[in-house]
Amino acid sequence: MFGTVKNMNELFELELRYAYDCEQKLVEKGLPSMIEAAQSPELRSALQQHLQETKGHVRRLETVFSACQLTPDTKSNSILAEIMSAAKDSAANIPARELRDAALIANGNMVEHYEIALYGTLGAWARQLGYDNAAAQLEQTLDEEKAADAKLTELANTSANRRAARSHTAG
Numbered sequence: 110m111f112g113t114v115k116n117m118n119e120l121f122e123l124e125l126r127y128a129y130d131c132e133q134k135l136v137e138k139g140l141p142s143m144i145e146a147a148q149s150p151e152l153r154s155a156l157q158q159h160l161q162e163t164k165g166h167v168r169r170l171e172t173v174f175s176a177c178q179l180t181p182d183t184k185s186n187s188i189l190a191e192i193m194s195a196a197k198d199s200a201a202n203i204p205a206r207e208l209r210d211a212a213l214i215a216n217g218n219m220v221e222h223y224e225i226a227l228y229g230t231l232g233a234w235a236r237q238l239g240y241d242n243a244a245a246q247l248e249q250t251l252d253e254e255k256a257a258d259a260k261l262t263e264l265a266n267t268s269a270n271r272r273a274a275r276s277h278t279a280g
């Protein structure tokens with residue numbers, strides 16, 4: 110599994126595996142690297158808080174797999190890998206800290222928007238398939254991803270973008 114996806118149950122399981130890989134990569138590498146590269150205490154703390162939530166998202170997906178009588182497994186998520194690679198570029202190529210923070214917030218928003226699409230889809234598919242307990246769990250994570258996205262946007266709009274606009278590196 111998976112070559113050919115033959116029914117909606119398999120489609121749901123496949124997408125769950127992408128989500129499980131996504132959350133694990135964010136816990137192991139994605140969020141810690143962004144926290145390390147972030148400058149402002151507000152951004153660091155928002156990312157720290159979301160790292161804690163994301164550890165909960167990993168656990169919650171394990172609950173979802175089991176509620177649907179599935180064995181937890183991953184499928185390599187290349188979409189998340191691309192967004193993480195963009196965040197790595199921000200950290201490596203933007204020496205001016207305030208400019209880098211604005212870029213990291215943009216990368217963070219992209220992760221959250223992807224996860225909002227992922228969990229919106231998974232919740233709806235779980236409902237359709239009659240996995241109501243699993244759907245409730247997936248919807249709870251969806252709400253936390255939306256809140257994390259809103260927090261990043263608020264940081265950008267209230268301070269980070271203004272600081273970035275004043276910041277530059279000579280040459």
Ligand SMILES: [Fe+2]
Pocket residue numbers: 132163166224250254
């Ligand atoms: Fe998440």
